[in-house]
Amino acid sequence: MAYASTARRGLSCSDDQEDIPMQDFEIYERIDRPRRLPDEVAVALTKAIEGGQLQPGDRLPTEAVLSKKFGVARTVIREAISLLKYDGVVDSRRGVGTFITETTNRSAFRISPGCFEKRKQIIKLLQLRAEVQAGASALAAGTRTAEQMQALEELFAEIERLDALGPDDALEQRVDTELEFYRRITEASDNEYYVEVIGMIEGNIQSNLRSAFLKNAAASEFGPSILEEHRAVRDALAIQDASLARSATRLRFERAAERLAAREDFL
Incomplete structure (x- = not known):
């Protein structure tokens, strides 16, 4: 809207x-x-x-x-x-x-000039998160506990459920659950510095860019292909493959940035 x-x-x-x-x-x-x-x-x-x-x-x-x-x-x-x-x-x-x-x-x-600028900021934050979150995921693959993995499985199941409802009925819940999913992965890395940096990125989005972030999610972050990106991250953590977790996570956030940059109403 x-x-x-x-x-x-x-x-x-x-x-x-x-x-x-x-x-x-x-x-x-x-x-x-x-x-x-x-x-x-x-x-x-x-x-x-x-x-x-x-x-x-x-x-x-x-x-x-x-x-x-x-x-x-x-x-x-x-x-x-x-x-x-x-x-x-x-x-x-x-x-x-x-x-x-x-x-x-x-x-x-x-699209107003202000909204255009916000989208550019979101792209930069997604590019930053691609690298930071990839490192946290790689560590988490080796340090996560069975209980932490169970929590991630439950969050992913909730992402699937909310995704099926679509952006008209579950936009904020779907976005917030996805954020929680990656926040839990970061916490499982057992590295407080990753937690701090990811918290800074999320805080910037929540404080200054949430409306634009939600509108972009509604337009391009729902559907089977998006779920596959998250599923690849979940699967890598499940089998504790650090290399695969790193690459899957980086790909997920890089693609999110690319989708936003490629939107016709953004060009």
Whole structure:
């Protein structure tokens, strides 16, 4: 789902001005950090529009009101609106306010410069992880315990189950389970430095890039061929083949980076 952006900046209205009364829909939930806040606000507003809670022609509350409702700074609201404006979901009318646009006026899909930059960052992190995770997997093949292998088998089975449900029904669970799978492999390496570096990579994704990471996963990280990449890593660990674990893991993350770079909407 592309983030929309339509609010033309208004205007002579002050940020503190009272807005037209509007229901306190469930979209006004406080947002927990460390997810990137402008993306989360944009997603919440887009879902409200798609769900019919906000209709074409409705005026959005002011920055001050949205800031209070979401529990974030006005700069966060401003950036979220700008994401929505870029895709034509909202529009600003000078001196009046920001309004939801008609569906026919919205772009079908456009990748914003901000999202483009995030994808480049994700590719770099995947390339880094390909090398770091490969080393951790190779060590884990020789040091993992039977109990750790059992936990990996269970996680892989869950990845298969969630993958079968598809991105519409199980996107976040599928992505988070995959992250847990490789995190457990790293822990099985019995090397705290690998754990620390992998934690840094994951932390960067969760704090700054999660929305783009999830959208990419929905588009290109589901299906039989992707499962085969994970299965090869699992199998190498099961037979405790360090060389095979290294190569299978490196291939998995290199291919993920290549798929993202090759997407038509990324070029």
